[in-house]
Structures are given as C-alpha cells and as structure tokens.
Amino acid sequence: QKEVEQNSGPLSVPEGAIASLNCTYSDRVSQSFFWYRQYSGKSPELIMSIYSNGDKEDGRFTAQLNKASQYVSLLIRDSQPSDSATYLCAVKSGYNKLIFGAGTRLAVHP
C-alpha cells in the first residue's frame, strides 16, 4: 500500500512566523508532488507542484523535495491568519491518481 504521511497537527504559529509542514512518502519511484490547501467546508486548492530535488519558491511559499529521503516539505513565510487551513500533501501514483496524506491543520494566531 503506497502511503503518504503527514503530522495531523494542529501546528500553531504566530502571525509573521515561518510555518513548516512536512510529508513523507513510501513509493520510491514517485516523480510528481503537490501541496494543496483546504479551508473548512471548501474543496482543495493547488498551491505548489514540485518534480525535482531542491527548492521551488512561489511568493511566500517554498516547496522542498528530497527524493533520496522520500521527503517533501512546504514552508510558508510571513504566516497570516488567512493561511489557517488544512494542508494536504499529494503524490502522483503510477495510474495518475493522487495519493493524499491526511493533512496537517495549520493555525496562525495574531
């Protein structure tokens, strides 16, 4: 069973701080990785995709991938209360399906 593991949280950070969200996956041959944000009662929204080892930055978000360690992370700089949501890590399987982690709940407090 291919798995994606995330800490369920909640991860609580003060406004303006860096939030660090982590994810590990079990399938060594995975090549495509995604971070989604899901607000309560809403559908997931794609934040970042990453395919190569290293860092990928987009605004306040940085995704980091280490295939050797089977580890993906998402950093959110200058966290805002509006960033409070559940963050889902997803890994593409061989059938183009996404395998989702259970999500990490992030709470940014003023």
Next chain:
Amino acid sequence: GAVVSQHPSWVICKSGTSVKIECRSLDFQATTMFWYRQFPKQSLMLMATSNEGSKATYEQGVEKDKFLINHASLTLSTLTVTSAHPEDSSFYICSAMMGPTYEQYFGPGTRLTVT
C-alpha cells in the same frame, strides 16, 4: 490558474431519487477527471477515475452501478448518484488533470443531502 466548475453546489433530494452532478474544466481540456467524496473531518476519498471516451475506473468498494460516471467530452464529466440513500449524503468533489504537469484542479464541490 486553471478553473473547474461544478453544478449544482448543493442539492437536497429524497431517498430513492437520482441526482446528477456536472464537472467542467473551463479553460483547459482534461482527458482525465476524478471524482472524490469527503465526509466531515475526514480525508478525501477517491471514488473513480474518468477518462474521456472510455469507461470510468472505480476504486475498490465503490459501487459502479450506483455512481454512474460519464466523461463525454474533454471538458465535461458527470456523476449520477442513483437511488440515493441518506448514507450517500456527503461532499462530492471533482478534479480535472492538466496533462503535461499532472496537476489536478478541483471544482468547488457539491454538497448532497439525502432526506
């Protein structure tokens, strides 16, 4: 970014009736679309993969005769919940995959309540 719409956004129906949910990719063509279900405070559960012009592939435990999926064009997939029962009440979400990147873009979801 890519936009996916769903209609209706919410629906209430009586037990035993059927409900159709539409999913459209508005600004890109999607050869593959996916249907998910999510119960409150639970993870997304993939129900089926829908490929344009072919039969859907259902996940284990999902009744294909109950959840009918049609992907008639590169921008439209439909999910019909047949003979709905209260236990089918859930949040149904579709996604459309952008081919070269494998990125999935989600629709806003349809909240189904069966009374």
